[in-house]
Amino acid sequence: MMRTVRDDWRVIIEIRPSATHIPLAAIGFGGLDGQIVGDPFEIVIAPQRLGDLGWVSMSDSLASRDIDGDYRRRCEALLAELLRRPHVSAGRVTCTEVHVCSHCDRQWEVLTADEAADDSTNVDGHSVEGEPACCGKAIEEFRTERGIPMPSWGGAA
Ligand SMILES: [Zn+2]
Structure with missing residues (x-):
């Protein structure tokens, strides 16, 4: 039967430079006086791997019994946290889906x-x-x- 394989989980957030003043230090230009201008742009963030426990790294299948669900929950929690920041105007969770036998x-x-x-x-x-x-x-x-x-x-x- 068809099996759906999900991979490459990502959290994508949109930043609107014009809507808010982003300190230049936030992008590595500390000590300079200025501001980020221009169109909204996106940042793509990879979640921490399920099997990466900090003190030990193992395969995702050893660390989780529900890899898709755990990645989705991990990404949605990260997104919710990021959406509370003032510079973040929108966001979404994405993944690739491949259908295999x-x-x-x-x-x-x-x-x-x-x-x-x-x-x-x-x-x-x-x-x-x-x-x-x-x-x-x-x-x-x-x-x-x-x-x-x-x-x-x-x-x-
Ligand atoms: Zn087949």
């Missing part, structure tokens, strides 16, 4: 109606739209759920 871990792809009807792209005459295209196990699972006859692997005619 739970059997073979390859990218999840399914047949279109045209591909299912085309003998050069379908498995056999029983292929239908939405049938996975990555591996035999995914196809068999799909057909079992729908009561579709199994493919005759090996080409028994």
